[in-house]
Amino acid sequence: MASPSRRLQTKPVITCFKSVLLIYTFIFWITGVILLAVGIWGKVSLENYFSLLNEKATNVPFVLIATGTVIILLGTFGCFATCRASAWMLKLYAMFLTLIFLVELVAAIVGFVFRHEIKNSFKNNYEKALKQYNSTGDYRSHAVDKIQNTLHCCGVTDYRDWTDTNYYSEKGFPKSCCKLEDCTPQRDADKVNNEGCFIKVMTIIESEMGVVAGISFGVACFQDI
Numbered sequence: 001m002a003s004p005s006r007r008l009q010t011k012p013v014i015t016c017f018k019s020v021l022l023i024y025t026f027i028f029w030i031t032g033v034i035l036l037a038v039g040i041w042g043k044v045s046l047e048n049y050f051s052l053l054n055e056k057a058t059n060v061p062f063v064l065i066a067t068g069t070v071i072i073l074l075g076t077f078g079c080f081a082t083c084r085a086s087a088w089m090l091k092l093y094a095m096f097l098t099l100i101f102l103v104e105l106v107a108a109i110v111g112f113v114f115r116h117e118i119k120n121s122f123k124n125n126y127e128k129a130l131k132q133y134n135s136t137g138d139y140r141s142h143a144v145d146k147i148q149n150t151l152h153c154c155g156v157t158d159y160r161d162w163t164d165t166n167y168y169s170e171k172g173f174p175k176s177c178c179k180l181e182d183c184t185p186q187r188d189a190d191k192v193n194n195e196g197c198f199i200k201v202m203t204i205i206e207s208e209m210g211v212v213a214g215i216s217f218g219v220a221c222f223q224d225i
Contacts, residue, residue: 018082025078028097031219032071035104038215039064042208048150049205051143052125053118071100104219118205123198126156133167133174148176151204153197159189161196 043050043061050061074096081089129140148154154177155161162168162177172186177193185191 014085018085021082022079025075025082027222028078029072029075031222032068032075034068034215035064035071035219036068038211039066039068046205046208048143048146049122049201051139052129052147053121067100067103074100105217109217119202122201122205123156126198126201127161130156130161130165130167133165145174145176147197147201148174148193151197151200152179152193153195153200154193155196156198157196159192159194159196 039061042064046061074093077089078093078097081093125140126144129144132138133141133144154173159173159177162173167174168187172188173192175184178185179191179193183191
């Protein structure tokens with residue numbers, strides 16, 4: 001049996017460790033909130049671009065949202081386990097921390113490695129969306145209009161891409177190509193934006209996806225430390 005003096009020496013150490021673990025758990029919980037916020041931001045701000053990519057790309061924000069939610073729940077569990085000083089709960093918490101770290105690390109690496117494939121995927125799908133465009137608006141047509149209105153662009157490489165579409169042969173340029181808000185361009189090239197959308201969209205996607213991947217990688221590195 002430990003002497004009273006030995007027990008008094010151990011108590012401050014345990015209190016110190018509990019305090020450090022509580023602080024870490026709180027910061028870990030904050031990283032979950034950050035990932036959740038980044039996932040929601042990516043879903044909202046990049047929704048139109050993601051709708052013209054393959055299905056795997058559209059899942060990226062949902063992966064971040066799910067990971068952030070799990071981290072928030074785990075952070076709450078870790079705080080409870082620390083306060084209770086339960087050995088089995090802390091071991092379970094450590095195991096989940098390891099799994100979350102690996103998931104985030106793999107997701108960040110995959111995002112950096114395959115980010116260049118987004119270019120070909122977006123260009124092919126954008127060209128396909130133009131050929132199948134209709135003014136009544138399926139989700140791809142709506143995405144095309146939203147992108148062209150927001151970025152003040154027309155077509156993939158330039159406005160002439162529209163001249164090869166069925167929509168152009170029937171009705172001319174869509175209104176989303178207009179330089180002015182209420183113009184009716186029909187086949188009048190002077191009334192439409194000359195610049196294509198591809199380069200503008202790629203600049204935005206690479207910039208914002210870089211932010212998402214960078215934050216994910218940074219959070220994973222922090223958790224590893």
